[in-house]
Amino acid sequence: MFARIYKPSKTAMQSGKAKTARWVLEFEAETARRLDPLMGWTSGDEMTSGQVRINFDTREEAVAYAERCGLPFRLDPEHQPKAQPKAYSDNFSFRRRKPWTH
Template sequence: MFARIFKPAKTAMQSGRAKTTQWVLEFEAATARRIDPLMGWTSADETASGQVRLKFDSQEEAVAYAERNKLPFRIDAPRVQIPNPKAYSDNFAFQRRKPWTH
């Protein structure tokens, strides 16, 4: 089993950054998922690939856990989000590229 260590991104359904401070160790699937011919459900051979997610307070703790249990792992660095400041008055600026209409 191969493990992936990453910091989860902010979901699109919230404006805050909840649940993005911890690091997650997640196992990647060794085999591809397949569709059950009878029910049409997607299934996998192993439980760890889709259901086991370990959370750690820091990246070092996650790496130490993987090394202690002799798990091969990959670290995905978190992407830095650059804030794009906006003001309401920019909707009515003369330099606006498109006219403001309803």
């Protein structure tokens, strides 16, 4: 069983940053998923891949847990998006490159 430790990024569907403050330990699949011949659904035999997800407050706690349990793991670096300062008044600026239209 191979574990992956990462900090989830912001979802693309919402502008909020909920569920991005904690570190996550997930197990990666050892075998590929297969197509069920009768129903056409994708299925797998492993219970741990995609279903077991452990949350931690810090990266050190997640690494310590993996080492204590003897799990080989991959640590993904934390991604910090660049803040782009924006103002509503910039929509009506004379220096705007493109005209503001609907």
